[in-house]
Amino acid sequence: MQFKRRLKADAAIPTASMGDLVFLLLIFFMATTIFKLEEGLPVDLPRAESGVRVPRERVVHVWMDTQKDITIDDRFITIQSVPGILAQKMRENPQLMVGVNLDASIPYSRVDDLLMRLREANAINVSFTNQVEVR
């Protein structure tokens, strides 16, 4: 016996669930994304014009603020331990650049002290982090 095919066949893909899926994915990523950011210290960076972009990877930051605190990787350290810590980091990555985030108003003697320690650790690739100010 031959069955007659019904002519009324709707071929559209049901899209009612698309919104569900999008929100599901969105909430999944919102819940699982971990932002690993270094906090550093509250520092008023010096203003300069000729700063160049520093690649975010391969940089370790040293922070010095007006309260005589020094941090690397959000750990408070003394100036004496800087060469040790940086020498360790240089061993792990010889191409390491040291981003020096210092408050603009600190006396230069503290900066000079830091630079001497950097030389001791052979961390000679240094970047003086600045805020961009176009003259």
Added chain:
Amino acid sequence: MARLKRSKAGTPEIPQASTADIAFLLLIFFISTTVFEQEFGMQVGLPGMGGNAVRVKRDNVLTIRAAADGAIFVENDRVVVRDLKAMIKGRLAENENLIISIETDGEAAYQRMIDVLDEVKASGATRFSIKKYRG
């Protein structure tokens, strides 16, 4: 009054066709407005420790001093920071072996050293030394 029969086929439903539209709209909005923080810095190559001090002819050195009160001196002439770039360019044109010596008083603010370094970098000079002096 004729009794109105409720049609059996068709339950009340919130139209969901626009859910995906709104989701994608929000997504595109955040994709286009997210700003990634960029770090700027002035890159400097420090000399390693224990290297032999390089002997330089005194004529090939231009000394720029930042005093404790923030005044800038070029070989005992007081200058305005903004004039440094042009002056260095001029001296470089005369003597391409010129080395700029940036000397900063220990009590001077770090911003002053950065100001001088900014001018040196902007002038295109690549050979410079940074040190502390006791005024």
